[in-house]
Amino acid sequence: MRLDQAQSDDTGAVFFALADPTRRHLIEALGDGSSVTPSALAAELPLTRQALTKHLGVLGEAGLVTKRREGRETRYTLQPERLTEAAAWIAVVGGAWEERLGRLEALLQERRSGS
Amino acid sequence: MRLDQAQSDDTGAVFFALADPTRRHLIEALGDGSSVTPSALAAELPLTRQALTKHLGVLGEAGLVTKRREGRETRYTLQPERLTEAAAWIAVVGGAWEERLGRLEALLQERRSGS
DNA sequence: ATTTGATGCAACCTTGCGGTTGCGTGGTCG
DNA sequence: CGACCACGCAACCGCAAGGTTGCATCAAAT
Numbered sequence: 001m002r003l004d005q006a007q008s009d010d011t012g013a014v015f016f017a018l019a020d021p022t023r024r025h026l027i028e029a030l031g032d033g034s035s036v037t038p039s040a041l042a043a044e045l046p047l048t049r050q051a052l053t054k055h056l057g058v059l060g061e062a063g064l065v066t067k068r069r070e071g072r073e074t075r076y077t078l079q080p081e082r083l084t085e086a087a088a089w090i091a092v093v094g095g096a097w098e099e100r101l102g103r104l105e106a107l108l109q110e111r112r113s114g115s
Numbered sequence: 116m117r118l119d120q121a122q123s124d125d126t127g128a129v130f131f132a133l134a135d136p137t138r139r140h141l142i143e144a145l146g147d148g149s150s151v152t153p154s155a156l157a158a159e160l161p162l163t164r165q166a167l168t169k170h171l172g173v174l175g176e177a178g179l180v181t182k183r184r185e186g187r188e189t190r191y192t193l194q195p196e197r198l199t200e201a202a203a204w205i206a207v208v209g210g211a212w213e214e215r216l217g218r219l220e221a222l223l224q225e226r227r228s229g230s
Numbered sequence: 231a232t233t234t235g236a237t238g239c240a241a242c243c244t245t246g247c248g249g250t251t252g253c254g255t256g257g258t259c260g
Numbered sequence: 261c262g263a264c265c266a267c268g269c270a271a272c273c274g275c276a277a278g279g280t281t282g283c284a285t286c287a288a289a290t
Contacts, residue, residue, distance in 0.1 A: 092226060
């Protein structure tokens with residue numbers, strides 16, 4: 001999909017952001033409420049700082065992350081609202097979401113005891 | 116993202132499929148358990164039959180839809196399992212999913228009475 | 231047998247994504 | 261000030277995504 005189209009398509013932007021493994025990894029890393037800087041990420045991952053900056057930019061456009069300048073570094077933090085909305089879209093497709101929500105809870109229970 | 120990568124990345128493939136507005140529209144249309152044929156879709160949407168076939172192919176690669184040949188036409192049907200898994204991934208990112216699940220339920224309740 | 235309708239396959243085109251490199255800029259510390 | 265570190269911006273590259281057209285194929289209807 002084209003990015004300019006994704007900008008005028010909130011839901012699409014979120015799913016587009018989640019489609020990339022690197023971006024999902026970043027979200028998982030930020031899941032605990034911590035913040036990250038591009039350079040720090042570049043030290044851990046096999047990617048350039050600029051590449052990470054672009055990824056964080058995509059996450060930002062999707063409203064999944066916020067940047068905050070702090071001295072000479074920029075810290076990125078997760079913004080979970082859009083995530084919940086996306087999950088809601090999935091759960092509601094085609095109705096019968098009551099049943100699906102039940103299965104979702106079951107899945108979460110499994111995953112909780114599993115890992 | 117590259118498609119071959121998406122194939123070896125189930126979660127990514129699902130989100131990638133959901134990133135496209137047309138594909139989401141198809142999923143919404145199939146949400147009631149009905150089935151669709153590419154030509155019928157091409158009559159309703161401003162897209163070629165082949166374009167729709169490709170989209171349905173992407174949905175198929177993501178495991179979101181199944182094709183079944185029926186006489187001379189091919190009917191596509193929704194396969195909701197992967198959708199639930201994707202919602203589960205979203206709900207579980209970064210822990211604190213109990214709270215998020217609560218908000219999700221609230222969102223769904225709103226959407227139920229709303230539309 | 232012919233014709234008509236629904237597909238499948240493949241080539242082709244344009245645009246954007248993911249990634250890099252190079253350079254300019256703004257804080258920080260000695 | 262001068263050196264350094266973390267960024268931002270822009271150009272560039274390879275390749276896949278989304279879309280089209282054209283043609284071959286298979287099933288059904290007359």
